[in-house]
Amino acid sequence: MPVDVIDYKKTRAGRLEQSGLPDTKTERWRKFDISAITGGLFQEAHISTLTKRPQDYRLWDQFCDRIDTVNGIPLLSEKRKAELSDRFDFDRNLDRLGEAGDERGSYFYDLNGSSLIDYTVLTVRKGPKGKPLYLPQHIEGAENSIRTNPRLLVILEPGAELELIQSFSSSGGGIVFHNSVTEIVMGADSRIDHLVLQEEGDSAHVFNHLYIKQLTGSRYHGRNLISGGNLSRNEYHIALKEENCEAEVDSLYLGKGERNHNSDITVYHDAPHCTSRTESRAVALDKGQGTFRGYARIARDAQKSDAVQQFKTILLDDTAEINMEPQLEIWADDVKCSHGATAGRLDPQQLFYLQTRGFTEEQARKVLLEAFASRLVDGLGMGEIGSLIREKISLLMEGLYE
Amino acid sequence: MKGMNKGETMLEIKDLHASVEGKEILKGISLKVNPGEVHAIMGPNGSGKSTLSQVLAGNPAYEVLSGEIRYRGEDLLEMEAFERARAGLFLGFQYPVEIPGVTNIYFLKNALNAIRESNGEAPLDAYEFNEYLLRRMDEVGMSHELTRRAVNSGFSGGEKKRNEILQLLVLNPRLAILDETDSGLDIDALKTVAGGVEKFRSSENGVILVTHYQRLLDFIPPDFVHVLIDGKIVLSGDSKLALELESKGYNWVKEEEYAG
Ligand SMILES: Nc1ncnc2c1ncn2[C@@H]1O[C@H](COP(=O)(O)OP(=O)(O)OP(=O)(O)O)[C@@H](O)[C@H]1O
Ligand SMILES: [Mg+2]
Numbered sequence: 001m002p003v004d005v006i007d008y009k010k011t012r013a014g015r016l017e018q019s020g021l022p023d024t025k026t027e028r029w030r031k032f033d034i035s036a037i038t039g040g041l042f043q044e045a046h047i048s049t050l051t052k053r054p055q056d057y058r059l060w061d062q063f064c065d066r067i068d069t070v071n072g073i074p075l076l077s078e079k080r081k082a083e084l085s086d087r088f089d090f091d092r093n094l095d096r097l098g099e100a101g102d103e104r105g106s107y108f109y110d111l112n113g114s115s116l117i118d119y120t121v122l123t124v125r126k127g128p129k130g131k132p133l134y135l136p137q138h139i140e141g142a143e144n145s146i147r148t149n150p151r152l153l154v155i156l157e158p159g160a161e162l163e164l165i166q167s168f169s170s171s172g173g174g175i176v177f178h179n180s181v182t183e184i185v186m187g188a189d190s191r192i193d194h195l196v197l198q199e200e201g202d203s204a205h206v207f208n209h210l211y212i213k214q215l216t217g218s219r220y221h222g223r224n225l226i227s228g229g230n231l232s233r234n235e236y237h238i239a240l241k242e243e244n245c246e247a248e249v250d251s252l253y254l255g256k257g258e259r260n261h262n263s264d265i266t267v268y269h270d271a272p273h274c275t276s277r278t279e280s281r282a283v284a285l286d287k288g289q290g291t292f293r294g295y296a297r298i299a300r301d302a303q304k305s306d307a308v309q310q311f312k313t314i315l316l317d318d319t320a321e322i323n324m325e326p327q328l329e330i331w332a333d334d335v336k337c338s339h340g341a342t343a344g345r346l347d348p349q350q351l352f353y354l355q356t357r358g359f360t361e362e363q364a365r366k367v368l369l370e371a372f373a374s375r376l377v378d379g380l381g382m383g384e385i386g387s388l389i390r391e392k393i394s395l396l397m398e399g400l401y402e
Numbered sequence: 403m404k405g406m407n408k409g410e411t412m413l414e415i416k417d418l419h420a421s422v423e424g425k426e427i428l429k430g431i432s433l434k435v436n437p438g439e440v441h442a443i444m445g446p447n448g449s450g451k452s453t454l455s456q457v458l459a460g461n462p463a464y465e466v467l468s469g470e471i472r473y474r475g476e477d478l479l480e481m482e483a484f485e486r487a488r489a490g491l492f493l494g495f496q497y498p499v500e501i502p503g504v505t506n507i508y509f510l511k512n513a514l515n516a517i518r519e520s521n522g523e524a525p526l527d528a529y530e531f532n533e534y535l536l537r538r539m540d541e542v543g544m545s546h547e548l549t550r551r552a553v554n555s556g557f558s559g560g561e562k563k564r565n566e567i568l569q570l571l572v573l574n575p576r577l578a579i580l581d582e583t584d585s586g587l588d589i590d591a592l593k594t595v596a597g598g599v600e601k602f603r604s605s606e607n608g609v610i611l612v613t614h615y616q617r618l619l620d621f622i623p624p625d626f627v628h629v630l631i632d633g634k635i636v637l638s639g640d641s642k643l644a645l646e647l648e649s650k651g652y653n654w655v656k657e658e659e660y661a662g
Contacts, residue, residue: 348463353499355483356459356492357513357569358520364484367512371503371552 005116008097012113019107031291031323032262034231037205042147042177044115045071045139063384064134064165071140072148073118087130089123093155097121100153100183101211104237108207112149112181119151124160124190132163132382137180139170139204147177154183156190156218163382167197168206168229177205184210186218188242193221193381195389199228202258206232214274216242223376224251225389227396230258236265240274240302247276252376254396255288255320265309266295269302269335279310281375283400284320291323294339300331309339314346314372316400369397410475412437412577412608413458418469420457426467427453429633435577438605442619442644443612445630446652451612452496454630455581459493460486474576487513488520490576494566494583496612501553506565509553510535510572517573538571541601543594559586567598578602579610584618596621616648629655 021038022029060066065084068075081090097119101109120135137150156162170176178200184192198206206229212220226232238247253261267276280292294309311324326339346368354364373393380386413435420428427450435441445451457464458471460483471478473491481489501509515525526534539546542564554562563583570578583595599622603609611624619627619641627643628635629652637643637655647655 347499349499350501352459352461352463352483353495353501354509354513356487356495357509357573358484358487358516359513360484360516361482363512363516367504367509368501371501374503 004095005097005119009114009116012110015105016107016110016114019105019110022107028264028293029262031289032231032233032260036231037177042145042175044117045146045148060134060385060388063388064132065130066134066136067120069120069135069137069150069152071138071146072116072150074120076120087125087127088133089125090121092121092123093153094121096155096185097151097153098183100185100213100239101181101209101237103239104211106209106235108179109181109209109211112151112179112209115147115149115179116151117149119153121153121155123155123157124162125157126159126161129161129163132165132385134165134167134385136167136169137178138168139176139178140172143172143174145175145177146172147179150178150180152180152182153185154192155185156187156192158187159189160187161191163193163195165195165197165382165385168200168204168208170200170204173203175203175205176200177207179207181209182211184212184220186212186214186220186245188216189218190215191219193223195223195380195382196225196234198224198226198232198234200232201228202230204229207235208233209235210237212236212238212247214238214240214242214245214247217244219246220248222247222249223380224249224263225376225393226251226261226263227254228259229261231260231262233262234264237268238266238276239268240270240276242271243273245271245274247274249278249280250376250378251278251280252373252393253280253282253284253290253292254373254400255282255284255290255322256286256400257288260289262290263292264295265293266297267307269296269298269305269307269332271299272301272303272305272332274302275306277308277310279312279375280324281311281372282313282322283316283369283372283397284313284322285316285400286319288320289322291325293325293327295327296329296337296339298328298330298332298335298337302332303334305332305335305337307335307337311339311341311343312372313341313343314369315343316345366397369400370394373397410437411435411472412439412474413478414470414472416470418454418457418471419467420453420469421465421467422453422463427464427633428457431469431630431633431635433628433635435608435610437576437608439626440603440609440611440622440624442624442627442641443610443630444614444627444644444647449630450633451630452581453633455493455496455579455610455612458486458579459483459491484516487573487575488517492570492573492575492578494563494570494578494580496581496585498554498557498562498566500555500557502555504553505550506553507532507535507549510549510569513569514572535572538568541571542568542598543590544568560588560591563587563595564591567595570602571598574602576606577608577610579612581612582614583611584613584615592617593621616644619644631656
């Protein structure tokens with residue numbers, strides 16, 4: 001870790017005190033009681049607990065390039081760096097840590113920054129897209145309550161393309177808290193397809209903070225699958241800084257049991273002729289809870305902005321609760337903005353139509369849920385992994401009632 | 403599904419009363435359909451034609467208050483909607499339902515295979531099904547591109563109706579209830595829809611055509627025509643009745659009825 005990170009940590013620590021811990025009195029955290037995290041004593045993950053490479057997703061290895069991060073520390077040897085050096089640099093741009101996130105910050109961003117033990121700065125050069133890059137974040141050996149602060153900065157050089165997958169996992173049986181920060185800085189005309197899989201266990205809390213800064217003509221497409229964890233929060237801050245950028249975020253939350261997911265997606269339209277589209281979907285049952293907040297801010301100069309926010313929820317019983325809160329703040333006059341939110345049961349007409357064609361009620365329900373969920377992977381590339389994700393969603397929908 | 407004995411009635415409805423949202427809509431319907439017969443049901447808007455169709459198909463939103471329905475020797479009211487479908491009862495919807503996210507080909511293949519399996523037939527594999535489907539699509543003049551689209555999603559009114567006839571031909575049931583499948587079609591579409599029904603018609607199959615227009619009946623001459631008014635069949639006759647209705651309207655029937 002370079003020395004100047006010590007200064008960085010100090011600055012963030014200073015901010016941390018100012019920003020103060022959010023609680024349910026704060027508007028944006030109103031429906032999300034995090035006392036389980038803030039009240040408990042979490043130890044910072046320590047290097048010595050790092051043992052072996054996590055086992056999950058072995059199958060994927062042949063279809064992607066993979067770099068594990070265990071307890072916040074990237075397992076990135078010089079040899080591994082060299083193997084990946086045709087597309088990526090790992091030793092450049094280290095001083096740009098914070099470039100996308102510092103401006104916005106937040107309590108947990110600063111907590112991450114002030115507690116860093118390591119981080120990854122990945123510079124992606126222009127060239128053939130290559131295999132998807134898979135960056136699993138794992139917490140290992142957690143017998144007690146452990147918090148990690150994984151930190152990633154991805155810099156796409158002009159014209160660069162990347163398919164990026166992140167996931168969260170843990171082993172050891174203790175209570176874990178992933179306090180992850182990912183920054184993505186997108187050079188002109190760069191492109192990224194960014195998939196985040198959150199399938200943690202019931203005793204894991206996952207906060208995933210994403211700060212995306214887009215320059216001219218860049219295209220960001222984020223997809224988010226949340227089918228695990230206890231308290232989980234996704235925060236997207238997408239800043240469209242220059243003209244002709246496109247940003248899309250699709251998410252799918254399967255809420256049940258102890259899960260409580262909080263999604264907060266903000267798009268800052270700072271420049272003209274940009275489009276953003278967010279679609280947040282949730283299926284909830286058996287006391288599952290969630291809050292989805294969307295916020296698009298169109299600056300005065302951002303004429304011809306086009307911003308769409310969609311929220312769709314299917315509630316499968318009366319015990320689940322999903323809140324949806326679209327918001328717009330528009331300062332330009334020539335813009336196209338819309339938002340919509342729907343929540344309800346599976347459509348009885350659709351269920352009946354399928355049954356008149358020979359599907360049992362259970363089959364019909366499954367067909368409709370899968371159709372609803374499959375939106376997440378519409379147009380997803382990522383080669384073989386794309387197909388594996390599709391299968392995964394299908395299995396998740398099948399197992400929803402279990 | 404076991405075969406029927408020759409001469410057995412396909413469908414027999416006896417004094418059927420049914421309600422929706424607590425309001426009685428069907429007020430004593432009796433009707434008998436034998437294999438090989440085509441029955442037309444006509445009647446003014448709101449008289450209960452679609453309600454009858456939905457009740458026959460097993461829509462749980464409609465409550466059967468009393469009466470009896472036997473279908474191919476079984477108590478239809480004891481069967482769930484999917485069991486009715488698997489037993490060869492098909493409803494062509496007046497308003498086909500859109501199902502975003504489910505492709506037509508997935509829908510049709512799984513529907514057909516569910517029905518085949520319950521009849522003890524081997525399911526078709528993807529290749530066999532594709533061949534089979536494309537032939538049926540050609541029969542109803544449907545663009546092959548519609549197989550990849552979501553079921554009825556964004557289909558034009560005419561495309562939706564053609565899709566219902568396509569499903570009829572693909573699923574190949576025994577009794578087809580077609581609820582205004584002819585409405586909203588241009589003349590070419592009407593001809594292909596009529597052609598589809600004609601293809602389906604056989605000495606073993608029964609058809610109930612719900613329609614407002616003689617023009618469909620020109621293509622598919624019915625054996626019987628029934629006039630449904632205010633939840634009751636007030637008049638039955640042969641195909642001439644339809645022509646008479648067309649020229650005189652339903653008020654004429656009502657007057658006849660009150661005249662006794
Ligand atoms: N799901 C429903 N909820 C409430 N009322 C209904 C429902 N379905 C039918 N009805 C009512 O039942 C009555 C009969 O309707 P139905 O659709 O059976 O008529 P129809 O003869 O098919 O008419 P049309 O020729 O216009 O298709 C109408 O008054 C209608 O409003
Ligand atoms: Mg009708």
